[in-house]
Amino acid sequence: MTRVSIIGIGQTSVGEHWDVSIRDLGAQAVLAALHDAGIERPDALYVGNMLSGPLASQEQLATLIADWSGLRGIEALKAEAACASGAAALRVGYMAVASGLHDVVVVLGVEKMTDLDGDEATIALMNAADAEYEAIHGTTFISLNAMLMRRYMEEYQVPHEAFAGFPVNSHANAVYNPQAMFHQAITRETFVGARMIADPINLFDSAPIADGAAAVVLCAAERARELVPHPVRIAASSVATDSVALHDRHDPLFLAAVYNSAMKAYRQAEIGPQDIDLFELHDAFSIIAALSLEASGFAPRGQGTRLAADGEIGPHGRVPIATMGGLKARGHPVGATGLYQVVEAALQLRGEAGKNQVPDAHWAMTQNVGGVGGTAFTHILEG
């Protein structure tokens, strides 16, 4: 199997891009990544996207963006795994290079969610849940996460304010990320006083919908150093799944897909959680941040929030997470998020993360989760 490296990265800012269409947004990130890699024409484009069908009436999106990027003719297809669609596309690109079928491929994550009103996006996002056994009861994606958070708080006797550390860290880090959606730090008090969205989830427990696109260029690791000064090797790529419906799980507070994908990734990279210098986790909701830390081996069960409380998750802490703002403050354009995580991790490993630089970062882990833990992709990067 050919080893695979990232030789180029590109991203648009995250926010409300009403002035450009989804094809423009995607092409901007593709061209930025190709420019960064010094590549003119890759062999293939794999696109992660969840909602271009319902929100833009556009499928065959990968072919469309390939053409719009000046790459008419190349192989192109779209990958979907709900909110983990970005990492799903990375997985496909990884396999394309690992197989030896392609020399150089581009992987893009792109989503445009703010053109319609917020209700449309909320309804479309519910496609990530089980339509016949969850959506039919009138739940939304936020209310499913709210039930999970409530159960966690009850089971472990954790007060709501224990989660404050996650958004406080994310917003602090986003201040220095020029591509982030929010650039304002918040305090514990801001969190505690925030308005409720779906009890117990308040405004700062949940990531915002957004528009954005991020891309990476992949090639064989052995060629990477000839092409660029700072390639980032993909040391592990893994996927695991669970039931889509929350109520189908024996233990809803254990994210089995996250656990299994993380364990597979550690085995492939031949390292453990103690070796990870930064962890771009899927903090779509603060409860998912806590559960992901636990399932990935960074905290005992029920103690995920303690890492945040103890100041361990900042850029200089023991387990830096959301180092460029995370889903919470960089923003969460769902199908693009998995690629933003990888672009940001690559910036860290290349030493280009500015004021948020994690010192001596060598191993980074990115984790992209579809639905309420239904699908989990874990990638480990070596800088």
Place this chain on the structure above:
Amino acid sequence: MTRVSIIGIGQTSVGEHWDVSIRDLGAQAVLAALHDAGIERPDALYVGNMLSGPLASQEQLATLIADWSGLRGIEALKAEAACASGAAALRVGYMAVASGLHDVVVVLGVEKMTDLDGDEATIALMNAADAEYEAIHGTTFISLNAMLMRRYMEEYQVPHEAFAGFPVNSHANAVYNPQAMFHQAITRETFVGARMIADPINLFDSAPIADGAAAVVLCAAERARELVPHPVRIAASSVATDSVALHDRHDPLFLAAVYNSAMKAYRQAEIGPQDIDLFELHDAFSIIAALSLEASGFAPRGQGTRLAADGEIGPHGRVPIATMGGLKARGHPVGATGLYQVVEAALQLRGEAGKNQVPDAHWAMTQNVGGVGGTAFTHILEG
């Protein structure tokens, strides 16, 4: 690179499956293919589907169907390339095994289009076109193909009835395919007298919308003979793209993506069109059948319909196509079609095609097209 073989096939009937949901339909084909291969638990499931979002409010479909098939936990993701989504999933599965990352994977194509009224499906299918430059003018997928057919008839001075051979052949073959949607043969007169849908496309020029699911099990070719008596080797897998919008092409009557994917496939398999014993092409419209034969090297430009007129496309002809009914008469559940083509080609290569058996079939080619030629996947199978 590991060589890849098909060791199991499964399919549901094509038609109106109002009694089952999309997850049931998909699981039926997955379990049939696993049973055929004698495999209990594959490493991954890749699902081709175009419309589960708009028509069933369900994404994260691959994870859902993996769980419903008793495979909770395995790797799963969905691939999309409009009407070529089935072949896109096959491409991903092929790369997963070719890379050595997985030993055994299942690839499923599934679509459920008849639960809502036909207008909903027509609107959703328009997502395959360019939303901002084609759909915005009120075109439908059928009217785009109608413009293409009109141009062909004008440019080459071909009368409409010259296309009769395609649906006549498809319907004749479907009679003996128990899984096909239609089991009634038609005559040239039926074709000529059929009601118009979008001039010059009449009822028998266009494939029906339908529900259906088809699946294959893949493993390394070197292991295949230990597992099953009649493995089918994937001798070539290729993809090429074009502009999504028809008007963006220099020459709309030349399907460049079809041409490029076919030529790449011939090179990979080290054979030419003269070696192909049967060709499951993408006859969503009879005009696409003609153009695909031309772009794939089976007929000179403007003469695709002659093959049909000369009786060369039947099971005993020189270029058998749509041997089990094709999209026209087996039915066209869009995201599933690419896998139906492969399952039917495998039946031919295993000598299990019954009354439609192509004698001494050794090489089969399948071709799945997204949009009006925007994306084309070509696979060559060796039996």
